[in-house]
Amino acid sequence: MSIINAKLIFTHMQFNSRQKVIGYLAKQLSVNGYVRDSFEKSVLEREERFPTGLPVGKYAVAIPHTDWQHVKQSTIAVATLAEPVVFHNMAVKDENLAVRMVIMLAMSVPHGQVKLLSEVMSLVQDQGHFERLINYQSNEALYKDLEQQFSKLNFEQS
Amino acid sequence: MKKILVACGAGVVTSTIAVNKVDEGLKSLGIAPDQYKIDQTSIAQVASLAEGYDLVITTAQYTNDIGVPVLNGLPFLTNIGADELIKKIAQTLELAQ
Numbered sequence: 001m002s003i004i005n006a007k008l009i010f011t012h013m014q015f016n017s018r019q020k021v022i023g024y025l026a027k028q029l030s031v032n033g034y035v036r037d038s039f040e041k042s043v044l045e046r047e048e049r050f051p052t053g054l055p056v057g058k059y060a061v062a063i064p065h066t067d068w069q070h071v072k073q074s075t076i077a078v079a080t081l082a083e084p085v086v087f088h089n090m091a092v093k094d095e096n097l098a099v100r101m102v103i104m105l106a107m108s109v110p111h112g113q114v115k116l117l118s119e120v121m122s123l124v125q126d127q128g129h130f131e132r133l134i135n136y137q138s139n140e141a142l143y144k145d146l147e148q149q150f151s152k153l154n155f156e157q158s
Numbered sequence: 159m160k161k162i163l164v165a166c167g168a169g170v171v172t173s174t175i176a177v178n179k180v181d182e183g184l185k186s187l188g189i190a191p192d193q194y195k196i197d198q199t200s201i202a203q204v205a206s207l208a209e210g211y212d213l214v215i216t217t218a219q220y221t222n223d224i225g226v227p228v229l230n231g232l233p234f235l236t237n238i239g240a241d242e243l244i245k246k247i248a249q250t251l252e253l254a255q
Contacts, residue, residue, distance in 0.1 A: 057238075063172075068170065091218065091219060107171065
């Protein structure tokens, strides 16, 4: 079974706040059975207390997430944004970042999934790849690219 | 044995990445694994645990004075300045190569 699900990959989405992107992705995770109902509220609260915006060169990415207790099955939900949405920098208090891609992490084990997280990080640290990802016009094209990136993990996940 | 505490908001995601980068980085500097130990926690726990550690690395905002050196681990997530940070960690802890 694949760690990523085509139903959770979205291109060129329009949102006017980080709360709306987070709300949308959390709903999709919930509807598809990956997280508990409590996940959305918990991620929203945590994002305000512990922001997840990451500057990665020219663009920024955000990786909203919360405790494993709210997650049933590990996966990621991804949205690329047609217009940047403001998230705060996780390491610099109140610094605004113009985020072009949101990767919502649903982790069902207490200490994260090292291999999945490493793949997510290598994805966002590769400028060329990152630019390609945010320029895809169809959900299917973005999904295929991500599927390839994460395919080596598929057999290790429950 | 030097003790390093790595913390992020939830103590789950970004600290996991940072723990691995610190471990790989120190090994690549030729520092023997028996010279250091890395633990992982959430930001909320840092103040109460810090006393037992030689260095704290956080990926979230942290400005409290806890009597232990604190370094920002953001370079491990962005990969920008990660090598320099590893060297700084080794220096701060006076780890011999």
